[in-house]
Every structure is written in C-alpha cells, then in structure tokens.
Amino acid sequence: MDKKLKLEIYRKMLLSRRLEERIAELIKAGQAGGFMHPGVGQEALQVAAIAALRPDDYLLYAHRGVAYWVARGIPIEKILCDLAGKEGGTNHGKGGVMRVVYPQLGVLGESGTLGGCFPIAAGAGLSIRVKGEDKVVLCFFGDGTSNRGTFHEALNLCAVRKLPVVFLCENNGWAVSTPTEKSTAVKDIAMRAAGYNVPGKTVDGNDPEAVYDAVKEAVDRARQGNGPSLLEGKTYRLWGHWVGDPEDYRSREEVEKHWRSDPLPRFEEKLAGEKILTEKIKAEFEAEAMATIDRAVEFSRSQPHPKPESALDDVFA
Numbered sequence: 546m547d548k549k550l551k552l553e554i555y556r557k558m559l560l561s562r563r564l565e566e567r568i569a570e571l572i573k574a575g576q577a578g579g580f581m582h583p584g585v586g587q588e589a590l591q592v593a594a595i596a597a598l599r600p601d602d603y604l605l606y607a608h609r610g611v612a613y614w615v616a617r618g619i620p621i622e623k624i625l626c627d628l629a630g631k632e633g634g635t636n637h638g639k640g641g642v643m644r645v646v647y648p649q650l651g652v653l654g655e656s657g658t659l660g661g662c663f664p665i666a667a668g669a670g671l672s673i674r675v676k677g678e679d680k681v682v683l684c685f686f687g688d689g690t691s692n693r694g695t696f697h698e699a700l701n702l703c704a705v706r707k708l709p710v711v712f713l714c715e716n717n718g719w720a721v722s723t724p725t726e727k728s729t730a731v732k733d734i735a736m737r738a739a740g741y742n743v744p745g746k747t748v749d750g751n752d753p754e755a756v757y758d759a760v761k762e763a764v765d766r767a768r769q770g771n772g773p774s775l776l777e778g779k780t781y782r783l784w785g786h787w788v789g790d791p792e793d794y795r796s797r798e799e800v801e802k803h804w805r806s807d808p809l810p811r812f813e814e815k816l817a818g819e820k821i822l823t824e825k826i827k828a829e830f831e832a833e834a835m836a837t838i839d840r841a842v843e844f845s846r847s848q849p850h851p852k853p854e855s856a857l858d859d860v861f862a
C-alpha cells in the first residue's frame with residue numbers, strides 16, 4: 546500500500562466508526578428503525594478488502610456494519626435514508642438498512658437469509674464468465690454463515706468452473722451467542738479451502754495491510770482466470786450482535802481484552818509512527834466525518850417516507 550491508500554483506508558475506517566456511533570444514538574433515541582448489526586471492530590477487514598477491488602467489480606457484503614458501503618463510496622445520506630425508511634435511500638426506503646443495493650458500484654446487496662449470498666456470488670461469477678468480462682466478485686460472510694450448505698455448494702461450483710469469486714470470511718468468534726468452536730469443526734475457516742482445491746489463507750483481520758495484500762492477491766488471481774479463493778480475517782465484534790444486545794453470553798473481560806486490539810487506534814498509531822498521519826490530518830478527517838454525518842442526518846430527516854401506492858414498484862416477479 547502506498548501512503549495515499551493507507552490514509553484513504555484510515556479515513557474510511559474513521560468515518561465508518563463515527564457513522565455507526567451516530568446510528569446507534571439515533572436508534573436508541575427512537576429516531577431510526579430497522580435492525581442494525583454493528584460492525585465496530587471489523588472496519589479494517591471491510592475497508593481494506595474493498596480497497597483491493599476495481600470500481601466495476603461486484604460486492605456482496607455481510608450483514609454487519611456500515612464500513613462496506615462507506616468503503617465502496619455509497620453516499621452517506623442514502624445509507625441514513627435506508628435506515629430511516631425514507632425515499633432517498635438506495636432501496637427507496639422499503640428495505641431498511643440490511644437491503645442497501647447500489648448497482649452503479651457493483652453492490653449487489655446481501656441476503657437476510659444468511660447463506661443466500663453464496664449462490665448469488667457464484668451466479669455473478671458465472672455471468673462474468675458468460676459475458677467474457679474480467680470483473681471479480683468479492684463475497685463477505687460470517688464464520689457462522691460458513692456452516693450453511695450453500696457455502697459448500699457455491700465454493701465447489703466456483704472451483705470446478707474456475708469462476709472469479711473471492712470468498713472472504715469475517716471470523717469474529719461469535720454467531721449471535723454461539724462461539725465459533727461450538728458450531729464449527731475446523732479451527733480456521735480457510736482450512737476448508739483444501740476440500741475444494743482452492744487457495745485458502747487466514748490473516749489478522751484487524752491489520753488493514755495484511756488484509757489488503759491477501760485480497761489483492763486473490764482478486765488478481767481471479768481476474769487472470771485462475772478461479773476462486775477462500776480467505777479469512779480473524780477479528781472480533783466489539784459491540785453486541787445488535788444495538789441493544791444485553792451480551793449476557795460473553796464475559797466483560799473477553800470483550801475488554803479485544804478492545805485492546807481495536808483496529809482503529811492500532812492503525813492510527815502505525816501511520817503516526819510512519820509519519821503518514823499527523824495530528825492535523827487526523828483532526829481534519831474527524832471534522833470532515835462529523836460534518837458529512839450531520840449533513841446526511843439532516844437530509845434523511847427532510848426526506849418523505851415512500852408512498853403506500855409505490856409498494857409494488859420494483860417488484861419484478
């Protein structure tokens with residue numbers, strides 16, 4: 546990563562963190578609805594991986610957090626409108642925050658039925674092949690979701706057909722209240738790559754540089770026609786499964802331990818040590834993030850809810 550890219554990744558991680566903090570406030574104040582799964586602590590993995598894509602590549606994100614959208618460049622006001630069920634959202638206020646879809650930037654959405662993303666990713670990969678394009682699909686998913694049958698079917702199909710799909714697991718150690726070791730027989734999700742004869746790699750998901758390098762390598766490989774890869778970033782969900790989760794299934798000590806490897810201050814310190822991030826730049830990024838979020842909140846407040854008679858618009862079948 547060059548200096549410019551490092552700063553851009555840091556800026557987007559910071560903006561994502563501040564946006565999630567604001568969204569949590571709005572939800573707690575009853576000013577936004579929907580079911581928000583916070584991604585606090587997983588921003589390094591999400592932002593750095595997306596930085597390795599081309600603007601015309603496809604993205605299937607997982608259900609956790611806002612950093613995917615911030616990283617891909619979806620306007621913040623649209624995200625807030627989706628959250629508040631307002632017409633200005635990417636789904637015109639009809640899908641909530643778990644249905645952000647932005648085809649202009651290849652963002653194909655996610656599946657609320659976890660595991661639904663995998664066949665869609667394989668299908669997008671197949672469409673690229675049929676059309677003779679050189680795009681790539683990046684598909685995020687959680688460790689719990691990797692136990693769905695669709696994961697295994699899609700990975701096998703992509704491997705056999707050498708489809709350009711990069712599967713990226715955000716292993717945060719938990720699936721709601723179930724720790725990974727109680728649901729999953731392998732220690733590392735990437736070990737499953739061997740079963741499909743594709744490259745598998747586990748990296749520190751809280752280290753943006755390690756994530757970027759691994760994803761870039763897998764993306765380049767897929768683009769050159771050499772097929773899929775299975776990557777995994779080890780990370781941690783620092784907040785609850787949802788905003789308001791009592792988190793009675795894990796200890797305070799465990800959570801506190803992981804706050805000490807929070808990727809945001811960690812990257813901040815690294816970039817400061819490399820003399821890339823100065824106090825002045827940091828202050829500018831903070832101010833810019835807050836102003837962007839304030840403007841977006843105001844915009845979403847000014848937007849109407851969708852009209853009841855538009856309920857069946859955009860229904861294709």
Ligand SMILES: Cc1ncc(C[n+]2csc(CCOP(=O)(O)OP(=O)(O)O)c2C)c(N)n1
Binds near residue numbers: 657659689717721
């Ligand atoms: C098929 C299906 N089963 C269950 C759920 C309910 N659910 C939503 S999030 C979640 C946990 C998923 O865990 P993981 O894949 O590890 O991702 P994480 O939430 O930890 O980011 C579950 C069980 C769902 N949405 N879809």
